[in-house]
Amino acid sequence: MDTVLYIIAGEWIVFLVFIFSLGFVYGGKTERISKWYIQRSFLLFVLAIIAIIVIQRFEPGILLLRVIPDTVLSGVAGIVITTAGLAFATWARIHLGKFWSSMPMIKAGHHLIRTGPYRIVRNPMYTGMLVAFAGSAIVTGKLVAFIAVGIIVIGLWLKIKAEEDILLEKFGEEYIQFKRDVKALIPYIL
Incomplete structure (x- = not known):
């Protein structure tokens, strides 16, 4: 189990270093940033912490309940799913180029990206990361990991x-058409 967790942690570290280092190298000038996103995401974070504290207070230990058995199969499945998700997100990051940012914003010279994974889903980095989070939760196998995926x-x-x-x-209208043509997270579904 420890080896599998180290592999998963290593994959996430490499992925995060990659996406953020490209942002430092190729980041463009910001034209506009979402004003309400920070407020709402902070509120979500606070509510999630409160919920976890309340659950732990009234049901001690339930968050650490193992819901996926610790087996070789779950370890391999988790690694494969995490790797696939991070590879998809990396592909998206490469196609997004200088228009990527960690916050919702418009960069100078911004245009819609509709190549590579953006032909399949509008938010392929999020799709890939959600798949990777699910793979990581499978490896961990604990209820708290799946709750974390839900919060994410x-x-x-x-x-x-x-x-x-x-x-x-x-x-x-160009973005409205893009929304009609391409689903947000799951190809042809959502």
């Missing part, structure tokens, strides 16, 4: 909505 889904949905607002404001 809500957080990313808030971020998607903030991004959609500023992209709609910037690109208007």
